[in-house]
Amino acid sequence: MKRRTLLVAVAALASCGPETEPPRTVQPGAPGEASREADPRAAQPSPARHTPADAAFMAAMIPHHAQALVMTDLVPKRTERQDIHMLAERIDASQQAEIAQMRRWLESRGETAPPAAHVGHGDHEPAASEAHGMASPDELARLAAARGPAFDRLFLELMIRHHEGALRMTRDLLATEGGGQEPELFQLISHIDADQRAEIARMRRMLNAQLP
Amino acid sequence: MNDAASHPRERAFRIPALLVGALLAAACAGPPAGGGPSPSVDRPSGAGDPRVGLDAGWMDAESAIRNMEHVASRPRPEGFYDEADLGNILLANSDMAYRGNLLFMGSFHGFQIWDITNPASPTLRTTVVCPGGQGDLSIHGDLLFMSVEMPNARVDCGTEGSFEPGADPDRFRGVRIFDISDIGTPRQVGGVQTCRGSHTHSLVPDPRDASHVYIYVAGTSDVRPDAELEGCTALEPEEDTTSALFRIEVIEVPLAAPQNARIVNMPRIFAVGEDVAGLWPGGAEREGAQTTARTDQCHDITAFPAFNLAAGACSGNGLLLDISDPLNPVRVEEVFDPNFAYWHSATFNNDASKVIYTDEWGGGTAARCLRSDRHNWGANAIFELRGRELRHRSYYKLPAPQTEAENCVAHNGSLVPVPGRDIMVQAWYQGGISVFDFTDASRPFEIAFFDRGPMADELLLGGFWSAYWYNGRIYASEMGRGLDVFRLTPSEHLSANEIEAASLVQWDVFNPQTQPRVAWPAHPAVAGAYLDQLRRAGAVSASRVDEIASELDRAVSLGDAAARREALTRLASTVEGLRSGASGIDARRLDSLTGTLRDLASGR
Numbered sequence A: 001m002k003r004r005t006l007l008v009a010v011a012a013l014a015s016c017g018p019e020t021e022p023p024r025t026v027q028p029g030a031p032g033e034a035s036r037e038a039d040p041r042a043a044q045p046s047p048a049r050h051t052p053a054d055a056a057f058m059a060a061m062i063p064h065h066a067q068a069l070v071m072t073d074l075v076p077k078r079t080e081r082q083d084i085h086m087l088a089e090r091i092d093a094s095q096q097a098e099i100a101q102m103r104r105w106l107e108s109r110g111e112t113a114p115p116a117a118h119v120g121h122g123d124h125e126p127a128a129s130e131a132h133g134m135a136s137p138d139e140l141a142r143l144a145a146a147r148g149p150a151f152d153r154l155f156l157e158l159m160i161r162h163h164e165g166a167l168r169m170t171r172d173l174l175a176t177e178g179g180g181q182e183p184e185l186f187q188l189i190s191h192i193d194a195d196q197r198a199e200i201a202r203m204r205r206m207l208n209a210q211l212p
Numbered sequence B: 001m002n003d004a005a006s007h008p009r010e011r012a013f014r015i016p017a018l019l020v021g022a023l024l025a026a027a028c029a030g031p032p033a034g035g036g037p038s039p040s041v042d043r044p045s046g047a048g049d050p051r052v053g054l055d056a057g058w059m060d061a062e063s064a065i066r067n068m069e070h071v072a073s074r075p076r077p078e079g080f081y082d083e084a085d086l087g088n089i090l091l092a093n094s095d096m097a098y099r100g101n102l103l104f105m106g107s108f109h110g111f112q113i114w115d116i117t118n119p120a121s122p123t124l125r126t127t128v129v130c131p132g133g134q135g136d137l138s139i140h141g142d143l144l145f146m147s148v149e150m151p152n153a154r155v156d157c158g159t160e161g162s163f164e165p166g167a168d169p170d171r172f173r174g175v176r177i178f179d180i181s182d183i184g185t186p187r188q189v190g191g192v193q194t195c196r197g198s199h200t201h202s203l204v205p206d207p208r209d210a211s212h213v214y215i216y217v218a219g220t221s222d223v224r225p226d227a228e229l230e231g232c233t234a235l236e237p238e239e240d241t242t243s244a245l246f247r248i249e250v251i252e253v254p255l256a257a258p259q260n261a262r263i264v265n266m267p268r269i270f271a272v273g274e275d276v277a278g279l280w281p282g283g284a285e286r287e288g289a290q291t292t293a294r295t296d297q298c299h300d301i302t303a304f305p306a307f308n309l310a311a312g313a314c315s316g317n318g319l320l321l322d323i324s325d326p327l328n329p330v331r332v333e334e335v336f337d338p339n340f341a342y343w344h345s346a347t348f349n350n351d352a353s354k355v356i357y358t359d360e361w362g363g364g365t366a367a368r369c370l371r372s373d374r375h376n377w378g379a380n381a382i383f384e385l386r387g388r389e390l391r392h393r394s395y396y397k398l399p400a401p402q403t404e405a406e407n408c409v410a411h412n413g414s415l416v417p418v419p420g421r422d423i424m425v426q427a428w429y430q431g432g433i434s435v436f437d438f439t440d441a442s443r444p445f446e447i448a449f450f451d452r453g454p455m456a457d458e459l460l461l462g463g464f465w466s467a468y469w470y471n472g473r474i475y476a477s478e479m480g481r482g483l484d485v486f487r488l489t490p491s492e493h494l495s496a497n498e499i500e501a502a503s504l505v506q507w508d509v510f511n512p513q514t515q516p517r518v519a520w521p522a523h524p525a526v527a528g529a530y531l532d533q534l535r536r537a538g539a540v541s542a543s544r545v546d547e548i549a550s551e552l553d554r555a556v557s558l559g560d561a562a563a564r565r566e567a568l569t570r571l572a573s574t575v576e577g578l579r580s581g582a583s584g585i586d587a588r589r590l591d592s593l594t595g596t597l598r599d600l601a602s603g604r
Helices: A002-015 A052-073 A083-109 A126-131 A139-143 A148-175 A183-210 B017-025 B494-501 B524-536 B542-555 B561-577 B584-601
Strands: A024-027 B013-015 B064-068 B068-074 B091-101 B102-107 B108-114 B123-129 B134-140 B143-148 B174-179 B187-194 B200-205 B212-218 B249-254 B262-265 B299-306 B311-316 B315-324 B330-335 B343-348 B354-359 B381-387 B389-396 B412-415 B421-429 B434-437 B445-452 B464-470 B475-480 B482-489
Touching: A052 A083, A052 A139, A052 A148, A052 A183, A083 A148, A083 A183, A126 B561, A139 B187, A148 A183, B064 B068, B068 B445, B091 B464, B091 B475, B102 B475, B108 B134, B134 B200, B143 B200, B174 B212, B200 B299, B200 B445, B212 B299, B299 B343, B311 B354, B315 B343, B315 B354, B315 B381, B330 B389, B343 B412, B434 B475, B445 B482, B494 B524, B524 B542, B542 B561, B561 B584
Parallel strands: A024 B123, B091 B134, B412 B464
Antiparallel strands: B013 B064, B064 B445, B068 B482, B091 B102, B102 B108, B102 B134, B108 B123, B134 B143, B143 B174, B174 B187, B200 B212, B212 B249, B249 B262, B299 B311, B311 B315, B311 B343, B315 B330, B343 B354, B354 B381, B381 B389, B412 B421, B421 B434, B421 B464, B434 B445, B464 B475, B475 B482
16 A cells, blocks of 8 residues: 555656656765765764864964954054055954854854953963964054054064964964864864965065065 | 946846745846946945845845846755754855756765756756765766865765864865766765865866866865875975975876876976975065965866966965966966955956956955955956966956845856857855956946845855856856856846857856857857947947848848858948957957858858
8 A cells, every 4th residue: 555655656756757756865985885875864964073172272363363453453543554554454354254253153162252352462371472473562562652664564573473373373273183173163274374374475575565 | 346236227126035936937027227337436335236235034035136037946955954054064055067957066065966957947866965075066078076175074975074083094185086977876986185185176188188187186274194194294395395285286087997096296386496385475584484374275276278278266376377288287477466365266258368366355254245345355356368467457346235144255157158248157155146247357347146135144154156157047056045047138238149149158068167168159149249249339330230130130031042141241241341440349349240240151
């Protein structure tokens, strides 16, 4: 009875032409092996896992990015160089969006995101700050006090170092066991790496252009 | 930059979701009026643009459309979406390839095979589960190639992932090879692992040997440890000359034995002399390799074999490669653009006199089409190519600002093969699809668009990954919403003849990263397209164009072959007579029209 119903159903589908044949789902094997029929609802990606180092990376990158914003905030009143204004605007837009993305990542995984205040002013742990290329409170004060070409030069030097610190952070994360493999984080760090390398190249050109 | 959308005369369709079905069934009403090119603006205003303020929703978002018709929409199939996690990248759709009446839709979870015999009713034939991402696809004969870079990819297509710490022999990052001779049961027949995986790839034929093809691999992620894949090192080239940085890989695939595919070259396309990283600035003041960050990778390479060229969008630069010897691509030009964040992809125009490079600012996951984002950031940069020199002419960015809930930036597209013009259709993630003209490289302008509201009120990863013209329709892969199909409709920017002429171009196989050169058949619609362009440009008076067009109609309908030949030959001479005094694009169109009429006369 059951079988006949099935046959009738198949015949009905077949009579409508190839358009109505139900789609197949297959899962191939390793190269050279046969493919097998699969249940599409069962063949789901395993839930992505992240490591403590991943969460620590995100939590550290938020204040790191925030300090870049502190530096770009200084630009408007201290230089007339249009290319530096544009650079600052670009960094500002990019890193604000990434901060929001990193917060979402942490919060949706039950991890703690650093509070919005008290980040970015170079007043947290000095050793980590230095390893990550961050500016010290003293350097930030010098940057705030500088004007014109002196500001331009210091800004570019500090921002190049800051970006290189971010690259070092991603490299260090990848060197940890299983670090940087969670899919969304993997995408983000691939992107941060590419984006900041290109930005460093641009800043080096600007710095070279400033040399006599 | 054209900002047609802000023109007060413009009207467009704005479609509540529930009406979409009805509109899909019925042909759209006549073309809306449109504005011509207007002066460039630094940031998008969005004033009066129907793409602004669309309601959010997954399969029920509000949408806006102009000068095209939405003929079909198919959600992602069973197993390729998670309603509880719509933005999950591990299930997102990605890039497409085409063969005959089949569309191969890549996904981070595998790929799908759609039958598009009836473009208004795509039918799913097979879904193939084989995670890896991004899942960009190319086809040659019965072989399908797939780019894989994500760490969860396994050699055996397993879904359990590869999250174990350290080197994992079961992990796969590189190019997978499938046999698709039985489209109901594709089989994995080979694969080539690479140090940085394969973010994208480009298939390049060998003009001297049809028994194999080459695949150029662009890897953009971290270098795997030597313990996982022997010979991989992330050390800078100064420290280790075998560095996996600053190179692409060339895979040779023996078509009769794809299991023997292997890397045959790792060209140092960033080198200057002996310095493999020589292209990048900072050399003089380098303080040491560890602290010197340079861009060292290509994101995407588009080959144009008919011209022996490839355009590389290589993170910090746009490159031009000579691929006369496809095994050994040689860099012949490089450009740098202060407004570009990340050189992402490239498209040539049909005579290789222009190259469009895209800037994927924000990596595709960020909302980079905000009202506050500049028009030349996250945009296309349009270059003229003279000899081997690239000259920047303009930028083109989606004219309508998008919300913070929509990831948006320039992404993948292809030419719409209208003779006599350069037109491209392009995906902008959640910014939708934009069709634009760049015949005048300095003055691109929009022709048509489609856009949906955000997937949700918060940013969920989604939107159009690719939008390509294939055999008369635009097919678009939506990361979160599936497959969409469109038909261009006539407007003041694009005539029925031009659309028909584009539709005459039929490919057996189309891999968007391997650009085919278009040649149009001798057909009255092709002649009509040139005539419409001459009229639109004011190169020939409207009354003269009407005379020629009606004489063309009369001539091609003549039953007597000799009479037809004579009438068309006479018409060709008439058009040739208009040539004196014309210059530039007008002269070229008159020449093409004359040639088409002569071909029609001789029955070619």
